[in-house]
Amino acid sequence: MTPRRTSAFVLTFFFVLPLAAALRAQTTPAPHPDGETLRYVVYLSRHGVRSPTGKAAQYNTYSTAPWPAWSVPPGNLTAHGFRLMQIFGAWDRTQLAEEGLLHAAGCADAPLVTIYADSDQRTRETGRALAMGLFPECSPPVHALPEGTPDQLFHPLESGAFTVDSAAVVAAISGRIGGDPNNLTAAYHTPLEEFDSLLAKCGCADSAAHKRSSILDIPARLTEGNREHPAELRGPLATASTLTENLLLEYTENMPAANVGWGCVDGRNLRSLIDLHTEAVDFAQRTPAIARMQASNLLDHILQSIEQASAEKPVKGALGKPADRLLMLIGHDTNISNVAGLLRLTWIADGRRDDTPPGDALVFELWHSSATNDDSVRIYYTTQTLEQMRGETPLSAENPPVRVPVFLPSCSRSDFSCSLSDFKRDLTQAIDPNFVILQ
Numbered sequence: 001m002t003p004r005r006t007s008a009f010v011l012t013f014f015f016v017l018p019l020a021a022a023l024r025a026q027t028t029p030a031p032h033p034d035g036e037t038l039r040y041v042v043y044l045s046r047h048g049v050r051s052p053t054g055k056a057a058q059y060n061t062y063s064t065a066p067w068p069a070w071s072v073p074p075g076n077l078t079a080h081g082f083r084l085m086q087i088f089g090a091w092d093r094t095q096l097a098e099e100g101l102l103h104a105a106g107c108a109d110a111p112l113v114t115i116y117a118d119s120d121q122r123t124r125e126t127g128r129a130l131a132m133g134l135f136p137e138c139s140p141p142v143h144a145l146p147e148g149t150p151d152q153l154f155h156p157l158e159s160g161a162f163t164v165d166s167a168a169v170v171a172a173i174s175g176r177i178g179g180d181p182n183n184l185t186a187a188y189h190t191p192l193e194e195f196d197s198l199l200a201k202c203g204c205a206d207s208a209a210h211k212r213s214s215i216l217d218i219p220a221r222l223t224e225g226n227r228e229h230p231a232e233l234r235g236p237l238a239t240a241s242t243l244t245e246n247l248l249l250e251y252t253e254n255m256p257a258a259n260v261g262w263g264c265v266d267g268r269n270l271r272s273l274i275d276l277h278t279e280a281v282d283f284a285q286r287t288p289a290i291a292r293m294q295a296s297n298l299l300d301h302i303l304q305s306i307e308q309a310s311a312e313k314p315v316k317g318a319l320g321k322p323a324d325r326l327l328m329l330i331g332h333d334t335n336i337s338n339v340a341g342l343l344r345l346t347w348i349a350d351g352r353r354d355d356t357p358p359g360d361a362l363v364f365e366l367w368h369s370s371a372t373n374d375d376s377v378r379i380y381y382t383t384q385t386l387e388q389m390r391g392e393t394p395l396s397a398e399n400p401p402v403r404v405p406v407f408l409p410s411c412s413r414s415d416f417s418c419s420l421s422d423f424k425r426d427l428t429q430a431i432d433p434n435f436v437i438l439q
Contacts (some may be wrong), residue, residue, distance in 0.1 A: 036367045038099040039375070040309035042302055043092070043328045045361040046336060047118075047126040049081030049253050049389065052246045059243060062196075062215050065203025068250065068259040077122040080253055081358060082129045084389055088359055089133020091395035101325050107138035114320030117330035118154040119145040126359070127330040142330075152437055154331040156297045158228035161437055164293060166224035169231040172289035174222060181220035184237045184283070191276055192216060192236050195244065198273075203262030215239050230293075233284055241280035244273045252358060252389035267386050271351045278355050285334050286341030286354075295338035296435040302329075303427045306366050310375045310420055317438045336362050342430050344409050347381045349402045357383055362406070367417065375420040379406040 051070035052059070059067045072078050097104040102112075113134065117127035127142035134140075145151050150159040157164060177183050185192065196215050220235030250260045251270055257263060265273065285291065304317035305327055312322050320327050329335075333356035340346065340362065346354055360383035367376050382403045388395070395401055411418040411426040418426070 035371050036369050036376075038096075038101045038365060039368050040306065040324065040366040041096065041101065041326050042305060042364040043326075043361045044298075044302070044336060044339060044363070045126070045130070045328060045330050046333045046356055046358060047081075047120070047122040047330060048077055048085040048129065049249060049358040050075055050077050050122045052242075052249060054242075059246065060210075061213050062239065062243065063199045063203070063262075064201070064205050064210070064212050065262045066206050067246065068255060070253075075120070075122060077125040077129075078253055080392065081122075082125055083392055084252075084384065085126050085129035085359055086133040087392070087395055088384060088401070089130035090136075091133075091401060092130070093134045096326065107135060109325065110135050110138050110140045112321075112324050113140050113326045113328070114324050115140055115142045115328045115330070116153070116319060117142050117144045118151050118332065119147055119149045121147065123154075123330045123332070127328065130328060130330070153298055153301060153329070154335055155228060156435060156437070157230065157293060160227060162293070162435055164227070164230045166230040169289055169293075170222055170224055172287050173231055173233060173283055176283060176287060177222075181222045181233065181235055184233075185216070185220050185235055188237055188240075188276065188279060189216075191272075192240055195240055195273060195276060196236075198261065198264055199243070202264035215243075231284075231290070233280075237276065237280050238284070240276040242277075244277045248274055248277075248357060248386070252386060254390045254392065267390070270386065274352055274355055278353060281333070281337050281356070282354070285337035288341060291338045291341030292430075292432045293435050294334070295342040296431045296433075297437055298329075298331075298335060299339055299342060299427060300431050300436045300438075302364060303424065303431070306364060306377065306420070307424065309366055317436075333357075333360075336360065343427070345379070345406050347404050347406055349381055349383055349404050350385045357386070358389065359384055366420070376417040377420060377423040378417050379408060379412075380404060380416075381406050 051072050051074055053075040055074060056067040056069065093102060094104070096102040102109045115127045115131055117123040124142060124144045127144070128139070131139035131142055152159040152161050156162060192215065199215065200212060215236045218234070218236050218239055223232050224230065225232035247261050247265050248270060251265065251267065301317055301319055304315050305319045308315035308318035308322050309324065314322055336356045340354070349355070360381070363380050363382060365378045367378060369376065380403055382401055384395070384401045388401065393399060405416040407416060408418055408426060411422045
């Protein structure tokens with residue numbers, strides 16, 4: 001493996017310290033009920049609603065009826081998805097203003113916000129939508145590498161920065177599934193069979209010659225993969241994972257009911273079907289050996305950014321400026337799952353366990369106690385409900401998104417806070433320095 005090193009890889013941020021200090025003085029965070037004030041927030045967010053990443057023809061193999069057409073190229077953020085992230089950004093502004101971190105309106109705080117997105121269209125456009133929601137009059141810039149450039153922050157393995165022992169990764173997954181990928185098919189046979197029945201019975205074939213293949217007939221295998229995916233876990237569960245997420249995308253895109261699972265899927269049974277996706281992700285992304293390689297670099301930059309905000313002076317590896325109040329990192333569901341796997345985080349939100357739907361975020365808050373003069377960190381997970389996404393519903397105190405506290409094992413206390421020193425200790429122990437690149 002390549003040792004920890006310094007690289008000029010990702011970001012070039014300008015330290016406008018006099019201006020930032022002046023802006024900080026303009027907004028004094030309001031006291032929290034227990035005497036704490038919110039100092040800094042990091043959002044690790046997934047992009048908004050996108051089209052499926054593959055072409056319909058490859059999915060049609062497993063269904064009787066053809067999958068619906070989308071208005072954008074594969075993998076792109078939709079117009080509906082853009083508006084949903086604008087709504088979420090506006091909600092974030094309201095909440096951060098209530099906590100005293102930002103003004104409720106205006107542009108004064110825009111220089112205190114850093115937004116960094118992966119290079120894909122869906123992540124860059126999500127960052128732009130969030131920026132417009134946060135600051136409709138003066139959206140801050142969205143920093144990103146050029147389209148198609150692997151970003152070491154979000155895709156450290158694909159970028160080629162590290163040499164990976166694929167055989168060890170295969171062994172790590174194999175050790176979780178009893179040494180045989182067919183065990184996964186056996187363990188999830190009942191829900192796989194039910195989903196396969198839906199694929200067979202719902203909708204009508206557009207050609208009498210079309211013959212579908214059952215997902216249960218897909219050979220299960222676990223092999224060494226490529227640079228981005230050092231292990232490839234294939235089979236009925238992996239295919240069901242992709243197809244059930246496509247159903248979730250149809251629902252949250254607000255397609256006509258007849259196009260959501262060919263009229264057979266609604267919000268109720270979608271919450272059950274998506275379990276096939278989250279179970280597959282657990283093996284493919286949360287397995288510790290994989291999470292360590294994929295998340296160490298990202299998590300180290302998050303840690304250094306929080307430490308920089310606490311110290312109010314530059315820290316190597318931090319993203320943004322020392323006086324920043326908000327850092328938004330716009331990546332993918334894999335990034336959230338990798339970080340969660342590395343830190344052993346779990347949640348239940350909107351009736352689903354450990355799901356990472358479009359636009360969701362894992363959020364790290366830095367709090368300061370006036371009583372002890374100490375800083376602490378709290379983590380929470382937030383998402384719009386499936387129905388809020390489908391209906392493009394404005395968020396408000398009467399209709400808020402889901403927000404659930406997340407417990408960090410060996411660090412979180414009864415109020416879900418970790419002292420900053422304990423948080424640093426836990427993250428430093430979890431992060432593998434061999435997979436970290438300092439900017």
